[in-house]
Amino acid sequence: MKGAIFDMDGVVVDNHAFHFKAWMAFAEKYKFELNERIYRDQYNGKTNADLFKMIFGNISDEDINHYAEEKESLYHELYASHMKAHTGLVDFLEYLKKNKIKIALGTSAPTQNVDFVLDTLKLRKYFEVIVDGAQVERGKPDPQVYQLCAMKLGLEPKDCFVFEDSLAGLESGERAGCTIVGVATSHKTSELKVKTDIIIHDFTEARSILKL
Secondary structure: OOEEEEOOEOOOEOOHHHHHHHHHHHHHHHOOOOOHHHHHHHHOOOOHHHHHHHHHOOOOHHHHHHHHHHHHHHHHHHHOOOOOOOOOHHHHHHHHHHOOOEEEEEOOOOHHHHHHHHHHOOOHHHOOEEEOHHHOOOOOOOOHHHHHHHHHHOOOHHHEEEEEOOHHHHHHHHHHOOEEEEEOOOOOHHHHOOOOOOEEOOOOOHHHHOOO
């Protein structure tokens, strides 16, 4: 491993429940169908632009930004007092940094959510490359986000490990040519096994499972 690329939601932070609550409140207001299964299977890993077009049809960028701001405000309000780094993450990041492994963040989340998490938890210093939903034209499962991360790290995708909690994200990393590691937060281990045999529950397991 020369590079480690982390998704954010469900990986850097285990925040699935708070995004889901925000989406459920949003769905109730705008009267579209949403439940836990739909959220896990269709929402995880996708950009806001993809999601709001899926919900509302071919809407304008202005409408997308309006809906995104409303939904993310709900999420920030719900999550602010509960936020913490995923178990073992900081120690694992310190280990990677000490061993000269390059670190990137590759997420479909909007920039304001990335700033919200990284700055609140003081994690920005660990990531020499950050690619968020505003920098990609195609959300996961398209490989663009992880291809871009590897390129900006100056590495070949084959030399990078991708840490992902969503099936769309694991597919994105696999299609990019990276080694994919499932993080069992928003999906069960049995569900992640569809995409990868390398699975961790939190980052206290990472070094032993990855034999680092």
